[in-house]
Amino acid sequence: MDAVDATWGSDPAAPRDVLGPVAGGPAFDDHHPPRADLIADCVHCGFCLPTCPTYVLWGEEMDSPRGRIYLMNQGLGGEPLSGSMVEHFDNCLGCMSCVTACPSGVKYDRLIEDTRAQIERRHPRTAKERALRAAVFALFPYPRRLRLLRGPLRAYRASGLQRLIGRTGLLERLAPTLATLDSLAPRLTGVPKPPRLVRARGARRAVVGMLTGCVQSAFFPDVNSATVRILAAEGCDVAIPEEQGCCGALSVHNGREAEAQRFARRLIDTFERTGMDFFVVNAAGCGSSLKEYGELLRDDPAYAGRAAAFAAKVRDLAELLVELGPVAPRHPLPVTVAYHDACHLGHAQGVRAQPRALLAGIPGLELREIADPEICCGSAGVWNVFHPEPAAELGDRKAANVLATGADLLVTANPGCLMQVAAAVRRHGRRIALAHTAHVLDASIRNRGTADLLSRRG
Ligand code: SF4
Ligand code: SF4
Numbered sequence: 030m031d032a033v034d035a036t037w038g039s040d041p042a043a044p045r046d047v048l049g050p051v052a053g054g055p056a057f058d059d060h061h062p063p064r065a066d067l068i069a070d071c072v073h074c075g076f077c078l079p080t081c082p083t084y085v086l087w088g089e090e091m092d093s094p095r096g097r098i099y100l101m102n103q104g105l106g107g108e109p110l111s112g113s114m115v116e117h118f119d120n121c122l123g124c125m126s127c128v129t130a131c132p133s134g135v136k137y138d139r140l141i142e143d144t145r146a147q148i149e150r151r152h153p154r155t156a157k158e159r160a161l162r163a164a165v166f167a168l169f170p171y172p173r174r175l176r177l178l179r180g181p182l183r184a185y186r187a188s189g190l191q192r193l194i195g196r197t198g199l200l201e202r203l204a205p206t207l208a209t210l211d212s213l214a215p216r217l218t219g220v221p222k223p224p225r226l227v228r229a230r231g232a233r234r235a236v237v238g239m240l241t242g243c244v245q246s247a248f249f250p251d252v253n254s255a256t257v258r259i260l261a262a263e264g265c266d267v268a269i270p271e272e273q274g275c276c277g278a279l280s281v282h283n284g285r286e287a288e289a290q291r292f293a294r295r296l297i298d299t300f301e302r303t304g305m306d307f308f309v310v311n312a313a314g315c316g317s318s319l320k321e322y323g324e325l326l327r328d329d330p331a332y333a334g335r336a337a338a339f340a341a342k343v344r345d346l347a348e349l350l351v352e353l354g355p356v357a358p359r360h361p362l363p364v365t366v367a368y369h370d371a372c373h374l375g376h377a378q379g380v381r382a383q384p385r386a387l388l389a390g391i392p393g394l395e396l397r398e399i400a401d402p403e404i405c406c407g408s409a410g411v412w413n414v415f416h417p418e419p420a421a422e423l424g425d426r427k428a429a430n431v432l433a434t435g436a437d438l439l440v441t442a443n444p445g446c447l448m449q450v451a452a453a454v455r456r457h458g459r460r461i462a463l464a465h466t467a468h469v470l471d472a473s474i475r476n477r478g479t480a481d482l483l484s485r486r487g
Contacts, residue, residue, distance in 0.1 A: 056104030056114065057147045063101040063140045070135045071098045077127035077137075082405045082423055083120050091117045094127035094137055101144055115152050118144055120416070122409035123282050125317075125376035129403060138377065139324075145284030165411055166285065170275035170292065175247035220250045227257050227267040234264035234353060238305035238342075240296075240319070242312045243275050244444045252444070255471035256311045256346055262357040262474050263350060268303035276310075278318035281325060282410050293322050294332055297339050308339065311346045311467055313374035313443040314410055319343040320378065345374060347383040347442065347466055360476035361393035362469065364483070367436035368396060369427070369450065371443035372405050384442060384466050391473045397434040401426070408449035424453030431461065438462045438482060440469055451486075460486050 057063070077094040078084050084093035091100065091113075100114050108114075118141070127137050154162065168174055223241070237260060241253050260267045277292030300308060310316040318325075323337035344352065366388055374380045389396055407413055407423030427450055431439050439461050441447060447463050454461050462483045472482050 054109060055107045056110035056151075057144075058151065060146075060150075061143045062105060062147060063143045065102075065105055067136050067140055068098055068102050068105065070133050071095065071131075072133050074132065076132055077130045080126040080130040080403045082122055082124060082126070082407070083419070085404060086419055086422060092120050094131075094135075097121060097144075098135070098137070098140065101140055104144075104147075110148065110152055115148055118148060122372075122405050122407070122412045124372035124405040124409055126372065126403050126405065129376045142281065142284075145282075146286040147284070149284030149286070161415070162283075165414060166280070166283075166288070169411065170243055170277070170279055170288075172241070172243045172246045172275070175243055179247065220254050222250075222271075223253060223257050223269050225269055225271060227261050227269070229264045229266050230261050231264055231356070233266055234356075235306045236266045236268065236304060237307045237309045237349070238268045238270075238300040238303050240276055240308070240310045240312070240315055241269060241273065242310075242315055242444070243279075245312050245315075249444050249447070249465070252311055252465045252467050255465070255467040256309070259346070259350070259357075259467060259470050259474060260309065263353055264356055265353075267309075268300070268305060270299050270303065273299050276315045276319055277325070278315045279410055281318050281321070282314070286325075289318075290325060290329070293325055293336065294329075297322070297332065297335055300339070301335065305342065307344050307349055308342045309344055309346055309349050311442065311465065313345070313371035313378070314445060316343060316345045317373040317377035345378060345380050345383070345442065347374075347387055348378075348380050350470075351383040351386055355390065357474045359391050359473045362391050362473050362479055362482070363393040364438055364479045365395045365397055365434075365436040366438050366440050366469070367399050367431050367434040369399055369406070369431065369439060369441040369446060370402050371441050371446045372409065374442050376403070384440075387466065387470060388440065391469065394469075394473075397436045399427075399434055400430045406446050406449045406453070408443070408445035410445060413445075413449060420449070421453070421456070424449050425456065428453035428457050428459075432457065432459055436461070437479075438464055438469075440464050440466055442466045462486055 073095055075095060081093050090096040097117055100117055104110060104114065121141055123141060125138050128135070131137070239253075239256065239260070245252055257267050257269070274295050275292045276296055277289035280289035280292060308319065310319060320340050320343050322340040323333070326332040326336035368385060368388060370381055374384075385396060388394055404426065405423060406427040407420035413420035413424075431450060432454065439450060441450070442465060447465065451463050462485050464482050464485050468482060468485070472478070
């Protein structure tokens with residue numbers, strides 16, 4: 030293993046391990062430990078601190094990017110993977126706000142991903158943690174299983190039980206994780222499954238494969254149907270193979286490397302057959318992982334090259350539409366919109382200008398900016414399920430900033446953000462219409478006016 034920077038070890042603010050070592054032996058094994066050269070890029074300047082949601086919440090050095098990099102360095106130096114170390118790494122939302130803020134170009138995204146995979150392999154979790162993780166990862170990456178929840182969820186809401194339980198506040202006190210899941214459950218819309226192939230309207234400009242996603246296809250199928258209509262209107266043949274499955278984003282963001290690799294191989298096999306020019310994604314968290322497929326499968330000789338080629342074709346919907354340029358006429362939508370940058374779109378993919386350009390290109394639409402846009406809403410994949418209280422606090426901050434814009438409609442490009450902000454706005458006793466960027470573009474292209482958009486309340 031490479032030598033580590035000695036100046037880190039002399040820091041008087043070194044963390045004391047209050048929980049004690051749990052695994053024994055050095056923190057990391059030799060399978061892709063966090064890289065010493067990337068750690069050495071950090072000059073300890075602290076510019077990232079005010080943009081880190083956990084540092085903003087708790088003001089703890091070890092819950093900042095700089096502190097976590099310090100802990101990684103300690104692990105590389107032979108320190109054991111202690112309980113408190115793991116807790117500080119677990120607390121990280123993976124929002125990549127620090128990557129945007131860092132003037133030295135520290136690749137924190139690479140560092141935390143490698144660290145999480147080490148933790149998942151080497152750190153024994155408690156029975157309660159294991160049970161929760163087993164339930165989450167047996168459900169969320171499987172669209173068919175998620176779809177089975179739609180019926181019971183509808184019945185639960187229609188029975189009035191949800192309102193009753195909500196009024197007692199009992200669930201928050203007894204089972205905050207369940208209360209979080211309960212509050213996040215979106216209003217369900219029913220739309221038919223998209224066909225396997227949708228032809229371009231007019232002259233074909235590109236063939237695109239489309240990811241339908243897990244949460245997206247189960248709870249927001251209307252985002253997928255709007256995406257397909259937009260792509261067809263903009264001259265794309267859209268291939269949507271039914272057997273595509275999960276992209277592995279949730280797994281890779283939680284250190285489940287082997288599981289993520291299985292999902293990635295299957296997706297590559299499925300879409301290579303379509304002859305696509307681009308692979309389009311309408312969920313920010315999925316897009317950022319798909320663009321990293323080359324890294325994920327770098328050790329697999331059968332897939333490394335194919336994964337890199339696949340990743341080069343991945344585009345967020347807004348990114349692709351700007352790249353192609355509009356051909357479908359836009360019709361007016363007289364509405365004020367607050368646009369929320371999903372972290373995995375803004376920070377992780379650098380896609381900020383494109384969705385704003387698309388929205389601003391709609392006649393009559395007024396775009397408003399949200400204060401503190403760099404701070405995560407607290408959704409962060411399943412971080413809000415594992416950390417319900419701080420996630421609610423971050424959600425409340427975001428909701429207050431969204432409501433302060435006075436906009437009619439909140440627009441974002443990630444299902445997790447939509448559910449998280451909707452729940453927080455409801456806690457404020459307020460309502461705001463919520464939509465995906467695809468809903469707004471689709472309404473404009475089809476000249477549907479604003480009534481349907483403004484009726485989308487979380
Ligand atoms: S990814 Fe987000 S939560 Fe994690 S250290 Fe960076 S800014 Fe903080
Ligand atoms: S901004 Fe970058 S270099 Fe400065 S402390 Fe944060 S990670 Fe390190």
